[in-house]
Amino acid sequence: MxxxxxxxxxxxxxxxxxxxxxxxxxxxxxxxxxxxxxxxxxxxxxxxxLPQGGSKCFDDDGRLKRTGTVWTASAHIITAVIGSGVLSLAWATAQLGWIAGPAVMFLFSFVTYYTSTLLSACYRSGDSVNGKRNYTYMEAVRSNLGGFKVKICGWVQYLNLFGVAIGYTIASAISMIGGKNPCHMNSNPYMIAFGIVEIIFSQIPDFDQLWWLSIVAAVMSFTYSTIGLGLGIAQVAANGKIKGSFTGITVGTVTQAQKMWGSFQALGAIAFAYSYSLTLIEIQDTLKAPPVESKTMKKATLLSVGVTTLFYMLCGCMGYAAFGDLSPGNLLTGFGFYNPFWLLDIGNAAIVIHLVGAYQVYCQPLFAFIEKSAAERFPNSEFITKDIKIPVPGFRPYNLNLFRLVWRTLFVILTTLISMLLPFFNDIVGLLGALGFWPLTVYFPVEMYISQKKIPKWSKRWLCLQILSMACLIITIAAAAGSIAGIILDLKSYKPFSTSY
Structure with missing residues (x-):
């Protein structure tokens, strides 16, 4: 027996x-x-x-009961959206002026909200109540579109993550230099220092699963964003007037071509500030049901995008009101004044702390993809699959994987070298915003929604969705062109590895 x-x-x-x-x-x-x-x-x-409907402890997919609400989802979205992109909004507003600047921010917020509601409807495949759950953005694309589009989505995501690593390296180096010295300084030592820290942190297993990272990131991002907003308000009060014009930087201060490319680049900078679509499905997967997760997510998206837009309007407009056409590309490192030093130092330290952790969190999916692919292709290679246990006094043994050590180190070195070659914060931010906005925020959500709801081709609703997608594609192309033009223009006066930008 x-x-x-x-x-x-x-x-x-x-x-x-x-x-x-x-x-x-x-x-x-x-x-x-x-x-x-x-x-x-x-x-x-x-x-x-147990019956299909689950139990008191488990959801219908066998996982522990989800407990997320409108408020928790809103907090997650706000944390995901508000980041280093807020630092370039004053500069973006200066390129567009008092009319177009706020209007474009409002337009991006509306598009982001609307496409987020489309994406939230794709959390479950088929039946919105009992359909199969999609736990990640990629799973949603695979379930609703499949085929070659899944591979395209994957490459866009990983390219975007690679670019974000470069952008974070540049932003961290600029913040470590600080705003005390207006002269051009060599940023390479700061980028190298940031890279060394990231090499060490990249070897921490499951870095993205450390629960306290989200709390630290939220506190740090709100800290430097609020400091930037406060200093902008203080400068407006000190000036005794509101600077800026209805059309932004005037031709004469810059050439006609620079005005055009700068305006296009500003679109990318604003798009980057609103990018969070990659995390929306994961946030929705934390919500309890009933009510249906998509309904809760729509309310959370409306609340969080509304709060974020208000905050962005304040930061961008106050920065422009304080400095007018001279608005800095990075709100905390290009101020026209350098007091109080201690407050600027706190803001820049918060940026560095935030980006050190955010770099790892964003890169983990790329790390996991490469390591999983290598293990599947070379299953018998000890270099790739074998873990060497290293005893650590007082802690459990550390599993050292040689492939992980070499590959992640080379990845950090590569992103650091590219950052040293192209240390142009606004150009890189604009390019990242352009690369991620149309495909991830608009195209895939629209196509998945059409497939999910079986919207007939050439119907009125189908045409409206396609017009929205094409309009956003044009904006993305313009933003990418402006950012690339900015990089080419900056390279004419920049000497690699010798000065900072």
Whole structure:
């Protein structure tokens, strides 16, 4: 009997642990009841299967009950949206002026909100109540579109993550230099220092799963954003007037071509500030049901995008009101005044702390993809698959993987070198915003929604969605062109590895 019981337990445990066994696809749970048969006898057991709807402790997919609400989702979205992109909004507003600047910010906020509601409808495939859950953006694309579009989405995502790593390196170096000295300084030592820190942190396993990172990131991003806003208000009060014009930087201060490319580049900078679509599905996966997750997510998106837009309007407009056409590309490192030093130092320190962690969180999916692909292609390679256990006094042993050590180190070195070659904060931010806005924020959500709702081709709704997508594609092309033109223009006067920008 002991042998029979052991075999049966092994069979059922293998079913529970093996996704291919079929229980997960049926969205059910097994409960094992153990009953003591006697003083010296084994335990008897029986097995019950819960209904598809889940239980008090588990959701319909067998995972622990989700407890997220409108308020928690809004907090996650605000944390994801507000970041280093806020620092370039005053400069972007200066390129566009008092009319177009706020109007473009409002336009991006509306498009972001609308496409986010489309994306939230794709969290479940098929039935919005009992359909299969998609836990990530990529899973949603695979479920709704499939085929070659999944690969395109993956390459766009990973290219965007690679670019973000470069942008964060540049932003951190600028903040480490600070705003005390208006002269051009060599930023290379700061980028190298940032790279060394990232090489060390990149070897921490499951860095993106450290729960306190989100709290630190939220506190730091609000800290430097609020400091930038406060200093802008203080400067307006000191000036005794509001600077700027309806059309932005005037031709004469810059050439006609610089005015045009700067305006296009500003579109990319604003787009970058609103980018969070990649994390929307993961945030939605934290929501409890009922009500249907998509309804809760729409409310959370409206609330969070509204709060973010108000904050962005204040930061961008106050920075422009304070400095007019001379608005700095980075609000905390290009001020026309340098007091109080301690407050600027706090703001720049907050940026560095935020970006050190954010660099790792953003790069983890790329790290995981490369390492998983390598392991699948070379399963017998000890260099790729073997972990070397290194004892750490007082802690559990550290698993050193040679492939992870070499590949992640080379990745950080590459992003650092590119940052040293192209240390142009506004140009890189504009280019990143352009690369990520149309494909990730507009195109894939629109296409997935059309597929999900089976919207007939050439119907009125289909045409409206396609017009929106094409209009945003034109904006993306213009923003990318402006940023590339800015990089080319800056390279004419920049000497690599000798001065900072």
């Amino acid at each position: 002991v042998v029979q019981l052991s075999l049966r337990l092994q069979q059922y445990s293998s079913l529970l642990l093996n996704p291919s066994a079929g229980f997960r696809t049926r969205q059910s749970k097994l409960i094992v009841h153990l009953t003591k048969m006697g003083e010296n006898q084994v335990f008897g057991f029986s097995i019950d299967e």
